[in-house]
Amino acid sequence: MTYATVMVSLALDQSNEARLQVAGELAERFEAAIVGVAAAQFAPPLYFTDGAAAQGLIDEGEASVRRRLAALEAQFRAATRNRGGHAEWRSAMDFPARFALAQARCADIVVSGGQSPAFSDAFALASPKDLVMQAGRPLLVVPDGANWLDLRSVLVAWKDTPEARRAVADALPMLRKARDVTIAAIPERDDDRSVVMAGVTDVAAWLARHGVTATARVSEAAGDEPAAAQLEQVAGDVGAGLIVAGAYGHSRFRELILGGVTQYLVTQSARSVLLSH
Template identity: 35%
Template sequence: MTYVSILVNVDVDAPVAPIAKLAVDLGRRFNARRLLGFCAADAAIPLVITPETGALLADAWQQLRNDLFHQFARLREEFDDAVGGSIAADWIQALDHPTRSLGEAAHMADLIVMRSPQDAATDNLFRSADPGAVVLQAGRPVLITPNTCERISAKKVVIAWKNTREARRAVMDAVPMLHAAAEVTVVAVDDEPDDWLRAGMRNVDTAQNVASFLLHHGVRVATEVLTSRDETDALLRFLASFEADLVVSGAYGHSRVREWAFGGMTRSLLDQTGISRLMAS
């Protein structure tokens, strides 16, 4: 397995070079055939328009959109310069909502690479994609990286294991990176140690099965069982003590009115902007 095509999200308000160089490095290490630079943004539509201000606001809105086209051109040049012809690369741009557009573009790639949510240069949802929402919509694994990171070591990897569809998908999507890692640990949190009715089906019971599965894929792997009523706190403490540089996890959430609500573990991992996260849903 490998990542043949990597979709690289370029934030319209952030430096291009770090994320582009990181993607180039991933492409070389995992024999990718092409990188797809992607940038989407739009101008917010004014909420209040009166007959007196309508024409003026429409002109201002159109000017903002024209400015974005010029910015797209500059960002494409920076992306091409950073890639430097070392790997085949294409560019996609969209004058549209960035989160939705990136999710829709996911069908062209094996892996999406983007920045941490708190590293976006703006909180304006018309100018930067929300990584958590992208994970839940894309149907592809999303690698969320720290802001200035230009290379992901992925030598010490933690799999945050739950026996769920999302976690199973994330593990399978991460196999190329797990192959390259020096240490891989499947971590399961036993938050109900006395639940004998579910013996054999709990996360801690299936963690060893996941390790065996990965061993058959040639991955060097260990397991770690943590006992805690607070699975999020237990996992974050383990990540710090293990000095992990990549965590693999399923992402859990559901749509509410005009926004996404995330599970506690998912939200906490999205907030860990100092570590790379490979997430799938």
């Protein structure tokens, strides 16, 4: 398995430099095509008018959105000019999440920025929450402070679920290029530690058969400390530049409410994160 096409989702109201850098580097490492996508809708103000004044306001707002999308295309073209592979741009006057989710069918992996804990504008950017839960592709979340894809140490946050199994499989191309890989499980209060260790050991053996040498690790019980805090401790211990994890949601209908660890992973700003659902 490899990544033949990398898609990067750009936003109107967030910095795009880090995600463009990492997406371009990822495409270069795997000799992959890179597709840039962006969309936005004009959001009418809460106060409104009618007739010719209303139409003029709409025309002006939509023209502004088109100019901003054109500026994003120029930024994408400049960032990929010297990468050497095939680069393609796609944009539309549409809701960003809806457009990006449709375009994800062309890619092996989607690159996005992280999400601020504050409210994000659904008219201007595709939230990583929407992308990871609905795209059917692994999502690489790149914090704004990142300037390269650091694969010197990769942490696999293991939990014996379909989502985590899928994440490890989706991350295989990166894991093969990593210098150090750690598979870490954080047991829940009633878990049998020996059972958890057996599971982590199985994953390490599976990776070994795919050419990846990994260290298995099971965290000590940490009382009432949240799993996200324990994961951060492990990531710091191993100096992880990338975390690989399954993505979990609470809503059965739309899965738009992320679990605690998943929510933490899309909002933390220290490391890139590969998530699969």
